Amino acid sequence: MTRAEAVAVVLPLLADDDIVVAADGAISREAYRAHDRSRTFYMLGSMGQVASIALGLALTRMERVVALDGDGNLLMGLGGLALAGGRQPANFYHLVLDNGCYATTGGQPALSQDVDLAAVAAGAGYAWARRCFSAEHVTEAMTAWLAAPGPAFLDIEVDASNTDPAPRVPMTPEEMAARVRAALAT
Amino acid sequence: MSASRRLDALLAAGVGFVAGVPCSYLKTFFAGCAELPLSSFLPAVREDHAVAACAGAWLGGTRAAAAMQNSGLGYCLEVLTSLHLMYAVPLPMLVSDRGDPGDFEEHRILGQRTRRLLDLFEIPWAEARSGAEGDDANWLVAAAERGRRPAVLLVGKGADS
Numbered sequence: 001m002t003r004a005e006a007v008a009v010v011l012p013l014l015a016d017d018d019i020v021v022a023a024d025g026a027i028s029r030e031a032y033r034a035h036d037r038s039r040t041f042y043m044l045g046s047m048g049q050v051a052s053i054a055l056g057l058a059l060t061r062m063e064r065v066v067a068l069d070g071d072g073n074l075l076m077g078l079g080g081l082a083l084a085g086g087r088q089p090a091n092f093y094h095l096v097l098d099n100g101c102y103a104t105t106g107g108q109p110a111l112s113q114d115v116d117l118a119a120v121a122a123g124a125g126y127a128w129a130r131r132c133f134s135a136e137h138v139t140e141a142m143t144a145w146l147a148a149p150g151p152a153f154l155d156i157e158v159d160a161s162n163t164d165p166a167p168r169v170p171m172t173p174e175e176m177a178a179r180v181r182a183a184l185a186t
Numbered sequence: 187m188s189a190s191r192r193l194d195a196l197l198a199a200g201v202g203f204v205a206g207v208p209c210s211y212l213k214t215f216f217a218g219c220a221e222l223p224l225s226s227f228l229p230a231v232r233e234d235h236a237v238a239a240c241a242g243a244w245l246g247g248t249r250a251a252a253a254m255q256n257s258g259l260g261y262c263l264e265v266l267t268s269l270h271l272m273y274a275v276p277l278p279m280l281v282s283d284r285g286d287p288g289d290f291e292e293h294r295i296l297g298q299r300t301r302r303l304l305d306l307f308e309i310p311w312a313e314a315r316s317g318a319e320g321d322d323a324n325w326l327v328a329a330a331e332r333g334r335r336p337a338v339l340l341v342g343k344g345a346d347s
């Protein structure tokens with residue numbers, strides 16, 4: 001299963017009022033292409049901050065907040081995982097699309113090949129943390145994750161290959177932020 | 187009323203969420219923060235996570251402020267530039283003004299360049315004044331909202347209250 005396919009599987013499983021923070025780079029572009037929604041925040045930079053942005057939303061909002069993270073991204077900002085695990089917001093749902101490498105920059109290997117991110121999340125205090133390494137069980141794993149008590153963490157192994165790159169999100173950063181804020185103000 | 191007049195002034199200016207990493211120059215401010223409900227204060231593990239969480243809270247409609255030592259500006263720079271400045275996210279920031287003569291050596295190099303660093307990224311700043319906590323907070327929030335960007339109140343030794 002490619003990362004884009006996993007993104008396309010998870011988005012239809014979410015409730016309409018769920019708030020999504022999509023990681024900078026390919027994950028945001030793939031989330032936009034698969035299923036654009038006004039309650040998705042598309043990150044462009046600030047790698048390593050997916051969980052922290054999502055945590056700021058989760059602590060101040062009642063709705064479920066879903067962080068669509070990458071393995072290299074999460075490793076860059078591992079303190080964000082500690083914050084979410086330590087604070088334990090019950091509406092915080094963290095999904096890692098784990099291709100084991102830095103795909104955007106040429107596929108250089110990432111430490112996620114050696115570090116069990118779900119075990120790190122469990123140690124940090126997430127109420128539920130699992131890994132899924134089998135493509136045929138992805139939908140089942142995502143359904144269990146979304147039904148689990150929060151904060152919940154799911155590490156999904158995806159293929160490193162990417163033969164169908166998604167185009168950039170056709171909005172300015174200011175438009176992206178304003179759209180999410182307006183959607184959450186209604 | 188909390189233990190901190192600066193915190194009370196920020197709350198009165200509409201701030202509903204604070205995230206930060208402590209500095210001894212902001213001891214009183216953080217003592218006030220510790221009394222806030224869990225949904226209003228995030229003691230962060232590093233300053234970049236604090237400002238990113240503030241951006242999340244702002245997206246959700248809550249005015250959010252960050253507090254940190256000026257050394258934390260280094261950790262924050264990527265987030266301030268590619269999140270707050272790029273997406274036009276307001277961020278009132280309380281930043282301790284370390285590096286004054288007599289301060290420890292580890293604060294000297296960044297401390298001597300804090301104002302130039304903020305100027306370089308067109309982040310407005312002002313120096314905190316003891317006894318003017320309300321005016322300081324109102325300036326800070328207005329500067330961040332007006333510019334839709336970070337704004338910094340530099341808190342020197344003795345201006346923590």
